[in-house]
Amino acid sequence: MEYHNKLVLAPMVRVGTLPFRLLAAQYGADITYGEEIIDHKFLKCERRVNEYIGSTDFVEKGTDNVVFRTCHQERNQVVFQMGTSDAVRALNAAKIVCKDVAAVDINMGCPKSFSVSGGMGAALLAKPELIHDILTTLKRNLDVPVTCKIRLLKSSQDTVELARRIEKTGVSALAVHGRKVADRPRDPAKWSEIADVVAALSIPVIANGDVFEHDDFQRIKSATGASSVMVARGALWNASVFSPGGKLQWEDVKREYVRKSILWDNDIKSTKHTLKEIIMRYSCLELPEGKAVIKSETLADLAKLYGEEKYYQFVSDNRSLVNGSR
Ligand code: FNR
Known part of the structure; x- marks a missing residue:
């Protein structure tokens, strides 16, 4: 190191x-x-x-x-x-x-x-x-x-x-x-x-x-x-x-974070906590997105919220395949 x-x-x-x-x-x-x-x-x-x-x-x-x-x-x-x-x-x-x-x-x-x-x-x-x-x-x-x-x-x-x-x-x-x-x-x-x-x-x-x-x-x-x-x-x-090329849209970063949470089966509480922190920075938890994050109980709920259902399904169906290609 x-x-x-x-x-x-x-x-x-x-x-x-x-x-x-x-x-x-x-x-x-x-x-x-x-x-x-x-x-x-x-x-x-x-x-x-x-x-x-x-x-x-x-x-x-x-x-x-x-x-x-x-x-x-x-x-x-x-x-x-x-x-x-x-x-x-x-x-x-x-x-x-x-x-x-x-x-x-x-x-x-x-x-x-x-x-x-x-x-x-x-x-x-x-x-x-x-x-x-x-x-x-x-x-x-x-x-x-x-x-x-x-x-x-x-x-x-x-x-x-x-x-x-x-x-x-x-x-x-x-x-x-x-x-x-x-x-x-x-x-x-x-x-x-x-x-x-x-x-x-x-x-x-x-x-x-x-x-x-x-x-x-x-x-x-x-x-x-x-x-x-x-x-x-x-x-x-x-x-x-x-990123040396400058910051990306936070919406895209957030979606990528949700995908990684799905891929690595992150603790739902940790993913929700992080998403709430990001949302509070740019918006507020009283708006629909914040409320939906608070209500989510599983990574599948979050996948649906962020339009990542197909990715969620793919990861669930192909764990061994996904792991092999990492
Ligand atoms: C922290 N910080 C922190 N520090 C540490 O040594 N161990 C930790 O687990 C944590 N946890 C933690 C959680 C959150 C949500 C925040 C915002 C901060 C302190 C952090 O590593 C850092 O030292 C300070 O936030 C100052 O850096 P920034 O925020 O000015 O870049």
Whole structure:
């Protein structure tokens, strides 16, 4: 895995499942992060090859609950992001998946209370010793690259100091979301403070925050000095933001996402959640499309809504054929 000059799909809970990652990759993302998965939950999972779908699934033991689905096609670009507060637990969870992914990343930026109260996400930013312990343990024991994603600390000097400590653990790259823990998504990302981290480190820094148009990739690169850029909301709202030829119509992107959800038999809740996020950006959920998405109970319902019944039927009738041609 190479971290220089990359366009990166950010980790996004309930959004970054297999169809969305493949969608972003199709439009030009080089590296695609999965949604954050908590180590406790992943430790209850076992690996199953799903011959019906053509995927590799990590399923909660004793259930059919797929916690993480991946496939051969994304093997060299998918990053498994984990929430953790303990080095040994993180390692044991990572060992379950590391042969099927390109890298393992630790979330050190999530400000949500479920994360922070469990000592995970942004709570780690205040515990550099624990960060060191987690990252060195993973680094020593895994054959895949290990990275982490942080937010900015109170002062730029503090962020740089932490970033230097992280670099010393031997991680392959560091993603920096240019907001502080207390910042809201509408607050502008502080690209200049990402630049301070880039200037202080030798490892690749992945700059993250407020990239919404393809031109923004060059703008954030110039402003920060980072050669790689990570995008969350800009990709959620239109995954073709990665496309060098410019964004496609969001209607077309949305339909392609529905097709990929059908092909990979995505969890209906995740597909509905992502569609609702896209619809809310451009329209509103009270209009007929939004209402119909909310009412949909199956991927077949969504296929009908988006005029993809024939594709749905074809995929259902020809699973093995479709898998063979992928
Ligand atoms: C996120 N973000 C996030 N970060 C992370 O490390 N793990 C995660 O699972 C999530 N989940 C998530 C879900 C959704 C819907 C959004 C919008 C964001 C934060 C995200 O990766 C990113 O750091 C910020 O959104 C800033 O980037 P943008 O949106 O300005 O490009």
